[in-house]
Amino acid sequence: xxxxxxxxxxxxxxxxxxxxxxxxxxxxxxxWFKDLSLHKEGExxxxxxxxxxxxxxIETSTQYLEKYxxxxxxxxxxxxxxxxxxxxxxxxxxxxxxxxxxxxxQPLKNIVYLLQKSKVDFGYRPELDDYSxxxxxxxxxxxxxxxxxxxxxxxxxxxxxxxxxxxxxxTAYALKELFPKYTGISFDVKPYFxxxxxxxxxCSLEVTLHDPCFFGRYLKASDITRKxxxxxxxxxxxxxxxxxxxxxxxxxAESISPSLSNEIMEKRAKELEEPGKxxxxxxxxxxxxxxxxxxxxxxxxxxxARHV
Amino acid sequence: MSLVNLDFAEELKExxxxxxxxxxxxxxxxxxxxxxxxxxPRRMIRYIQVGAxxxxxENSDELWRCxxxxxxxxxxxxxxDPGEIIxxxxxxxxxxxxxx
Numbered sequence: 001x002x003x004x005x006x007x008x009x010x011x012x013x014x015x016x017x018x019x020x021x022x023x024x025x026x027x028x029x030x031x032w033f034k035d036l037s038l039h040k041e042g043e044x045x046x047x048x049x050x051x052x053x054x055x056x057x058i059e060t061s062t063q064y065l066e067k068y069x070x071x072x073x074x075x076x077x078x079x080x081x082x083x084x085x086x087x088x089x090x091x092x093x094x095x096x097x098x099x100x101x102x103x104x105x106q107p108l109k110n111i112v113y114l115l116q117k118s119k120v121d122f123g124y125r126p127e128l129d130d131y132s133x134x135x136x137x138x139x140x141x142x143x144x145x146x147x148x149x150x151x152x153x154x155x156x157x158x159x160x161x162x163x164x165x166x167x168x169x170x171t172a173y174a175l176k177e178l179f180p181k182y183t184g185i186s187f188d189v190k191p192y193f194x195x196x197x198x199x200x201x202x203c204s205l206e207v208t209l210h211d212p213c214f215f216g217r218y219l220k221a222s223d224i225t226r227k228x229x230x231x232x233x234x235x236x237x238x239x240x241x242x243x244x245x246x247x248x249x250x251x252x253a254e255s256i257s258p259s260l261s262n263e264i265m266e267k268r269a270k271e272l273e274e275p276g277k278x279x280x281x282x283x284x285x286x287x288x289x290x291x292x293x294x295x296x297x298x299x300x301x302x303x304x305a306r307h308v
Numbered sequence: 309m310s311l312v313n314l315d316f317a318e319e320l321k322e323x324x325x326x327x328x329x330x331x332x333x334x335x336x337x338x339x340x341x342x343x344x345x346x347x348x349p350r351r352m353i354r355y356i357q358v359g360a361x362x363x364x365x366e367n368s369d370e371l372w373r374c375x376x377x378x379x380x381x382x383x384x385x386x387x388x389d390p391g392e393i394i395x396x397x398x399x400x401x402x403x404x405x406x407x408x
Contacts, residue, residue: 001369001372001373003369004368004369004372008402139372140371140395140397140398140399141399142323142399213379217377217378217379218378244382245382247377248375248379250342252375253373253375256373257373260343264343264375
């Protein structure tokens with residue numbers, strides 16, 4: 001286990017300096033939309049919160065953290081907060097494979113395709129798409145989270161944004177529950193799958209659904225995904241921990257203790273693999289973490305886009 | 309030896325709600341927690357109830373093992389909200405570290 005204070009101070013310094021917990025400049029992280037012609041205006045604003053885009057960088061940093069956890073080298077992490085965020089961030093970006101970075105944008109392209117197919121009126125404005133600060137909140141750094149959240153919320157408010165589509169559970173929770181409470185600014189926030197509207201189909205397929213904690217439990221949104229899948233004729237296997245009682249993938253512990261994260265992930269992956277069907281995740285953190293177990297797992301958006 | 313701080317629950321109000329005193333120590337949270345580790349989070353809540361402020365600071369690293377998955381809060385029969393209590397303790401400990 002790393003010293004939590006060292007990790008928190010690095011994350012907080014990075015968010016303060018670069019608006020990203022990893023220090024990577026936004027132009028290097030958010031590139032998925034560049035080969036699409038997306039409208040800027042619409043009834044809703046698509047707000048990714050950059051979580052899917054961060055996933056390859058999380059994987060790279062976790063590989064290094066795994067190497068140094070519980071070694072003497074881990075003590076040097078306390079000096080990392082003095083390294084300017086952009087320098088460590090650009091370093092991390094360069095150590096991450098281009099192929100992985102391109103792959104990380106695919107779920108977002110799928111989501112755009114699904115929303116367009118459902119005739120949802122939405123726009124995307126990359127300059128308004130920022131990280132929500134949720135990791136600072138989860139780590140207990142309330143002061144830094146609130147300072148960052150206020151900047152993000154005020155920027156959206158100044159741009160006249162009222163309705164937002166989110167794509168991951170962490171950003172959805174931040175915008176829906178935490179922003180009104182800690183910034184005093186509220187938006188009408190909907191996860192993308194709530195807005196999908198397709199003709200019923202019969203895909204005659206069975207999958208195992210892994211509900212992320214924040215969609216399944218905190219936001220109680222797992223029934224919506226079940227309805228969407230049922231509409232497509234996709235049935236679900238019956239596992240013990242699901243819906244509101246879903247079990248964690250271990251992802252939230254990967255910065256503090258990669259070994260603990262792996263331990264939790266292996267338990268969950270075993271449970272999900274038991275029915276022997278493809279596993280569907282709908283959170284970039286869960287997706288990345290479960291993939292480490294070599295489980296047959298894909299994002300909900302990929303499954304839906306393939307069968308619409 | 310550890311000193312008891314009778315004002316600790318009051319001090320914690322700055323960082324979280326005051327639901328810790330609702331807990332009757334049934335242990336559901338510790339049983340359902342994916343960590344299955346040394347009576348976590350029940351032991352931490354007990355420390356708040358008895359005012360064992362220093363014990364929390366001594367064992368503070370343990371708080372960051374919490375995944376904030378919310379299962380403990382979802383199943384607590386007393387609605388004591390253990391998940392939010394742990395989050396509040398993280399805030400309290402971090403504030404203490406930064407003061408020191």
